[in-house]
Amino acid sequence: MLQPYASPVERVWYYSLRVLCGLIIVFLVVPILVIVPLSFNADSILMYPMSGFSWRWYHEFFGSVTWTNALKNSLIISPLATLVAVVLGTLASIGLVRVNFPGKALLISVLISPMVVPVVIAGVAVYLFFAPLGLSGSYLGLILAHAMLGVPFVITTMTATLQQFDYNLVRASASLGADPIKTFFKVTLPLVAPGVISGALFAFATSFDEVVVTLFLASPEQRTLPRQMFSGIRENISPTIAAAATVLVAVATLLLLVLELVRRRSERLRGAPTPIAKSVRRSFLKKRIEA
Amino acid sequence: MTALDDTQATAPGSVPLRVQLRRAERITKLKYLGLIAPLAIFLAVTFLWPIGALLWHSVDNPEVVEALPETTKLLRSWDRKALPDEAVFAAFARDLAAAHGNPALAGAAKRLNMERSGFRSQLMNTGRKLRVEAGQSAKAAVLAADARWGEVSSWQALARNSTPFTAFYLLAALDHKIADDGSIVHADPDQTIYVEILLRTLWMSVIVTLISLALAYPLAYLLATIPSKSSNLLMIMVLLPFWTSVLVRVAAWIVLLQNEGPINRALVGLGIVDEPLQLVFNRLGVYIAMVHILLPFAVLPLYSVMKGISPSYVRAAVSLGSPPFRSFWKIYFPLTLPGIGAGGLLVFILSMGYYITPALLGSPREQMASYFVAFYVNETTNWGMAAALSTILLAATLVLYIIYSRYFGPARVNQVAPR
Incomplete structure (x- = not known):
């Protein structure tokens, strides 16, 4: 906050920082703000100024077999890839947090490495390996490859969540007579659910945005939405691309909102001090000081 | 530990308690390792083995x-x-x-x-x-x-x-070859393109990293110092582009930067330039889009480091008579160095592998190492060269990744996760 007694230098500093950051935020947000209106443009060139409002490009998008097929493929592949990544990643994270062994740090680095290995290398390698197995040009191959790319996100969010999980709750549940499976579903899972969900969202977003591995692995039948956009941008850039982009932005916004809700819920569950708790604690401290 | 003494705690004829405990612990440990195994096997089959097989092609000569x-x-x-x-x-x-x-x-x-x-x-x-x-x-x-x-x-x-x-492919990827007499010499000048490509990849990554850090630093500083209500909204604005498809952003930058795009129209309309500037399908366009994509990766580590710096340090320096800028430079800035390191290294590692953005927004002179890996696979089916370039690119990435996980921990790669 700018204090009333701030010196002129501090004032200049204060406002110039805000102006600078405003410009950076504009830089970050403007491309998204620019592409969405164009999808409602009546003109057939992807260019400003707009000539009028129309749903034309959405009709084109949802009326074309190529685009709807791409959307359908994305909606088949991404959820299944997410499921594989979340199940395998969550199980492994439980193990990683609960047990120590030599080389554990190395193992974690390896499990996270699909995130940093250049994706072209992963794509070429997976293609080279999957092709002789008949997995290139198949949904199964794409799902497995996308799951592989999503695993690091699940591992990192899940290990972080589990490290804050109080294992005594499991012991308490067991001492009260619950079997391990009941304990997992009644005690562990509700508490780590925010971690599972945010890991899943990251894995989903990774798969839903994936182009490069799909470029190598998918036959025309398995083209996903980003893959189709890649061809669209390369070959003839038409406003249908803006419509497809708007669909993708809508999905991204939805994911971000869910994530924010999950974050709030997990803060509540972890017992982060709420205003009431704070006031209780303050009055408690006051009493002790007075006493 | 006398309570656990074998003689006291053991009924005659039964297994000593200490042995029982150790056995139980071993079983628990095996159970947890069993939870890790499925993922380890999955990644071994879908990731490690395929990459190993690809790298093998860089020396394979059957x-x-x-x-x-x-x-x-x-x-x-x-x-x-x-x-x-x-x-x-x-x-x-x-x-x-x-x-x-x-x-x-x-x-x-x-x-x-x-x-x-x-x-x-x-x-x-x-x-x-x-x-x-x-x-x-x-x-x-x-x-x-x-x-x-x-x-x-x-x-x-x-x-x-x-x-x-x-060693033919690996040497070729470094612009060398084996001469007829068996010695290693420079390749013919018309075939020496690879060192230039690798240097270009490094150079472009350096530029993108520096610009990203320069833009991320003030933004992270503001995010870390303003009240959490406004910082939440700002954070969403940083994260929204991060969650948006790379292709959406590439398409948007083409719209914005093209010759008849809004930026060029504004520049011409204001009389700043006479002719539209070439802003896209060249190096500038690639830099703009790459910085836009990678900026959040620099902001988030910086933000989490800055969030942990108590404002009293700078206040103390000022109260002791140090001018504001000097206190910032001598006290605050050194404390943010881990964030600069983590963010910068992460951006650098990620930008080295860039393929989509240069392919769609650059001219042939902007294509980075990844493009040539894809080129050799798609156009000429030269697995040896694709594998050799992959080996070099991967080696560079891994060295940086090892430095990164050593200093910042592998889990910190996930700074992009919500706070």
């Missing part, structure tokens, strides 16, 4: 040995100085007769053509024409089919490929 098994076996013990003797020519003639019409011969011809242009026709012609008449020496017959077999260098090229492994 073509010539497969097509000409006897010749290559004899050439391994040849001194590589004078023309090989009659036995080698005879073996060569037998190999060629056996390989006639066999796709392996075409594979070997393609491989040898990389060593010496014209070798493909030389080998294929010889394969077609060669007839060893009765009483004629194999050498004479081979030389009659193609006189180029009289040159020692033809045989030296064959001899270089007489083993199932080669």
Whole structure:
């Protein structure tokens, strides 16, 4: 906050920082703000100024077999890839947090490495390996490859969540007579659910945005939405691309909102001090000081 | 620990408690390792093994040995100085007769053509024409089919490929080759493109990293110092582009930066420039889009470091008489160095592997190493070169990743996760 007694230098500093950051935020947000209106443009060139409002490009998008097929493929592949990544990643994270062994740090680095290995290398390698197995040009191959790319996100969010999980709750549940499976579903899972969900969202977003591995692995039948956009941008850039982009932005916004809700819920569950708790604690401290 | 003493805690004839405990612990440990195993196996099959197999291709050299098994076996013990003797020519003639019409011969011809242009026709012609008449020496017959077999260098090229492994691709990816006399020399000037590509990849990554850090620093500083209500909204604005598809952003930048786009119209309309500037399909366009994509990766680590710095440090410095800028530079900035390191390294690692953005927004002069890996796979099916470039790119990435996880911990890669 700018204090009333701030010196002129501090004032200049204060406002110039805000102006600078405003410009950076504009830089970050403007491309998204620019592409969405164009999808409602009546003109057939992807260019400003707009000539009028129309749903034309959405009709084109949802009326074309190529685009709807791409959307359908994305909606088949991404959820299944997410499921594989979340199940395998969550199980492994439980193990990683609960047990120590030599080389554990190395193992974690390896499990996270699909995130940093250049994706072209992963794509070429997976293609080279999957092709002789008949997995290139198949949904199964794409799902497995996308799951592989999503695993690091699940591992990192899940290990972080589990490290804050109080294992005594499991012991308490067991001492009260619950079997391990009941304990997992009644005690562990509700508490780590925010971690599972945010890991899943990251894995989903990774798969839903994936182009490069799909470029190598998918036959025309398995083209996903980003893959189709890649061809669209390369070959003839038409406003249908803006419509497809708007669909993708809508999905991204939805994911971000869910994530924010999950974050709030997990803060509540972890017992982060709420205003009431704070006031209780303050009055408690006051009493002790007075006493 | 006397309570756990064997003699006290054990009923006669039963297993000592300490042993029981140890056994139970071992079983628990195995159970948890069993939870890790499925993922470890999954990644081994879908990631580690395929990458290993790809890297193998950078030294794998089976073509010539497969097509000409006897010749290559004899050439391994040849001194590589004078023309090989009659036995080698005879073996060569037998190999060629056996390989006639066999796709392996075409594979070997393609491989040898990389060593010496014209070798493909030389080998294929010889394969077609060669007839060893009765009483004629194999050498004479081979030389009659193609006189180029009289040159020692033809045989030296064959001899270089007489083993199932080669350094050819890796050396080529570093603009070097093995000369006829076996020494390693610079490649011909018309084939030295790879060092330039690798340097370009590094250079572009450096620029993108520096710009990202310069923009991320003030933004993260503001995010960390304003009240959490406004910082939450700002954070969403930082994260929204992060969650948006890369392709959406590439399309948006084309719209914005093209010659008739809003930016150029504004520049011309305001009279700042007379002609529209070329802002896209060149280096500038690639930089703009890459910084836009990678900026959040720099903001988030910086933000989490800055969030942990107590404002009292700078206040203390100011109260002790240090001018504001000096206190910032001497106190605050050094404390943010871990964030600069983590964010910068992460952006650098990620930008080295960039493919989509340069491919869609750049001219051929902007293509980075990844593009050429894809090029060799898609256009020329030259797995050796694709693998060699991958090996070099991967080695550079891994070195940086090891530094990163050593100093910032592997889990910190996930700074992008919600706070």
